[in-house]
Amino acid sequence: MKICKMHGQNKRGCGRKINPEFCFRQKGERSVMFRLNWKWAVTALMIVAAAAGAGCKKRASDPFPASGAVAGWDKTSDTRVFAAKDLWQYIDGDAEQYISAGVVSTSTSDYKYQGQLEAVVDVYTMNDAAGARKILETGQSKDAKSIQLGDECVQYAQSISFRKGRSLARIVAYESTPDAPQALLALARGVEAKL
Amino acid sequence: MKNRREFLKTAATGAVLLGSSAAADKLGFAAMLDQHAEPAKSKVVVARDAALHDASGKLDEKRVLDLLDRAIAAYTGRDKPAEAWKRIVPANLVPADKVIGLKVNGLGGKGICTHRALTLAIAERLQQIGVKPGNILVWDQNAHFLEACGFAVNTDRSHIRSYPSDQAGFEEQPMTWGTANVKLTKILSRECDLVINLPILKDHELAGVTFSMKNMYGVVQRPFELHANGCNPAVADLNCIPTIREKVRFTIGDAISSVYDGGPSFHPERLWYPNALIVGEDRVAVDRTAWQMIERKRAEAGMPTLEAAGRPPRYIATAADAAHNLGANDPQRIHLMEV
Numbered sequence: 001m002k003i004c005k006m007h008g009q010n011k012r013g014c015g016r017k018i019n020p021e022f023c024f025r026q027k028g029e030r031s032v033m034f035r036l037n038w039k040w041a042v043t044a045l046m047i048v049a050a051a052a053g054a055g056c057k058k059r060a061s062d063p064f065p066a067s068g069a070v071a072g073w074d075k076t077s078d079t080r081v082f083a084a085k086d087l088w089q090y091i092d093g094d095a096e097q098y099i100s101a102g103v104v105s106t107s108t109s110d111y112k113y114q115g116q117l118e119a120v121v122d123v124y125t126m127n128d129a130a131g132a133r134k135i136l137e138t139g140q141s142k143d144a145k146s147i148q149l150g151d152e153c154v155q156y157a158q159s160i161s162f163r164k165g166r167s168l169a170r171i172v173a174y175e176s177t178p179d180a181p182q183a184l185l186a187l188a189r190g191v192e193a194k195l
Numbered sequence: 196m197k198n199r200r201e202f203l204k205t206a207a208t209g210a211v212l213l214g215s216s217a218a219a220d221k222l223g224f225a226a227m228l229d230q231h232a233e234p235a236k237s238k239v240v241v242a243r244d245a246a247l248h249d250a251s252g253k254l255d256e257k258r259v260l261d262l263l264d265r266a267i268a269a270y271t272g273r274d275k276p277a278e279a280w281k282r283i284v285p286a287n288l289v290p291a292d293k294v295i296g297l298k299v300n301g302l303g304g305k306g307i308c309t310h311r312a313l314t315l316a317i318a319e320r321l322q323q324i325g326v327k328p329g330n331i332l333v334w335d336q337n338a339h340f341l342e343a344c345g346f347a348v349n350t351d352r353s354h355i356r357s358y359p360s361d362q363a364g365f366e367e368q369p370m371t372w373g374t375a376n377v378k379l380t381k382i383l384s385r386e387c388d389l390v391i392n393l394p395i396l397k398d399h400e401l402a403g404v405t406f407s408m409k410n411m412y413g414v415v416q417r418p419f420e421l422h423a424n425g426c427n428p429a430v431a432d433l434n435c436i437p438t439i440r441e442k443v444r445f446t447i448g449d450a451i452s453s454v455y456d457g458g459p460s461f462h463p464e465r466l467w468y469p470n471a472l473i474v475g476e477d478r479v480a481v482d483r484t485a486w487q488m489i490e491r492k493r494a495e496a497g498m499p500t501l502e503a504a505g506r507p508p509r510y511i512a513t514a515a516d517a518a519h520n521l522g523a524n525d526p527q528r529i530h531l532m533e534v
Contacts, residue, residue, distance in 0.1 A: 080339075088418065088419035089337065091302070091459075091460050092302060092336075092412070092418055092419055092459070093302070093399055093400055093401055093402070093405070093422070093458075093459040093460075094400055094458075094459060094460045095419065096400070096401065096422065097400060118305060120304060120305075139456070139457050139462070141464055141465075143464065144464075156463065156464040157463070157464070158463035158464070158466075159462070159463055159464065172304075172306065172461060172462075172463060173463070174304075174305045174306045174461075174463075175252065175253075176251065176252055176463070
């Protein structure tokens with residue numbers, strides 16, 4: 001793969017390397033492509049165009065803040081990712097409600113605050129924002145405190161959940177400590193900024 | 196409140212020696228029938244310690260062994276732990292180097308899983324009656340669940356072993372009973388001779404309640420295939436599979452902490468501390484007792500009953516029906532001891 005000799009850049013103008021054999025030529029010069037079966041060529045062209053497009057877009061960000069990125073918080077495990085069909089391996093028994101709301105994938109990672117307070121961050125990517133809203137609104141209790149974060153956010157003493165677009169994040173601490181609510185909110189802001 | 200002597204005297208009436216009935220001989224297990232009560236009654240012990248958690252919710256792990264001892268003493272009628280545990284574990288298993296499995300539950304993560312302190316307390320008492328550490332096997336579905344329960348993977352026989360079902364592998368040949376068509380973990384089918392079930396008490400989004408019988412979902416390869424219709428009759432069917440019915444003979448249920456709504460995942464806003472163990476051989480009676488405990492807490496919190504919430508644990512009654520005959524669901528047939 002190299003830059004097209006004729007155009008010097010791909011169609012989107014981002015300079016991403018493309019295969020010149022699939023580059024349309026504009027000045028009457030017959031390209032290699034026309035010697036190929038046209039169906040195969042169109043398919044290949046679509047694949048290349050999609051790849052070039054993806055390469056030009058901002059890459060999907062990792063929503064998990066690195067250790068130290070949020071004051072006091074360390075990321076203490078690798079991120080695990082579950083496709084919808086495998087979600088039972090993580091939350092068997094709860095997976096069904098997420099699947100019915102249109103979950104696409106779930107990512108999870110463990111965190112620790114100031115070396116003591118352990119928490120888990122779950123990020124659910126749904127088909128659409130309605131799915132994220134449905135899950136967030138399920139099971140809210142009267143003691144939920146509304147917070148300005150993302151599109152909607154609720155906080156309890158030991159957990160905080162918010163949605164942003166089609167993403168839903170839930171952060172749960174394993175203990176109740178006086179500084180847990182503020183620490184969880186700070187971590188939630190760190191996650192929200194990366195979504 | 197009875198004093199300790201009176202309590203043990205009462206408890207002793209409920210203890211029958213190992214092999215004292217044909218059924219017990221057949222099962223190879225210390226059946227605990229109440230000599231003074233109707234023979235058909237199933238004994239369930241609920242042992243509590245209100246001081247198990249402090250005001251901040253911190254568990255005093257040192258008290259767990261005492262609570263376990265009290266529960267087992269009440270169940271067996273034997274004051275000394277070593278004597279009591281010999282009523283739980285058949286005498287022939289220990290010298291024969293048989294393996295005793297402890298099936299924990301770590302699905303809810305570190306926030307709501309079988310407490311490590313309880314598992315270690317049981318392991319300690321098993322060793323005191325001569326079970327070698329390497330013949331004690333703590334297990335759950337996968338390494339993450341085990342880790343949540345405080346156990347790293349360990350196959351070294353000089354220590355208590357712990358490894359998950361997905362590492363041990365599953366039987367190629369499925370076993371079927373009713374709607375349950377499952378591949379069992381080899382830990383249950385090949386490794387263990389006796390399993391003590393250590394579920395954690397939780398509300399369950401589909402089944403209503405998860406405790407003793409539902410914990411057996413953790414011994415099969417694809418538990419999500421058993422979720423239809425509120426897990427009914429799948430939970431009862433699964434427990435009728437002979438390997439499960441015969442090997443998983445005793446429940447020491449962890450109700451030290453619990454979630455009364457939003458389960459089986461951990462929802463700290465629904466966390467509460469029953470500070471209790473629920474102990475028994477009859478898995479249906481144990482589950483019925485646990486279910487009532489959840490209902491009482493939901494009522495106290497102003498929440499609807501599980502029936503009103505659309506998820507009553509119907510599998511409990513199914514498990515007690517004539518087709519399944521797994522135990523007693525009728526409160527008149529349950530001898531409940533609260534200590």
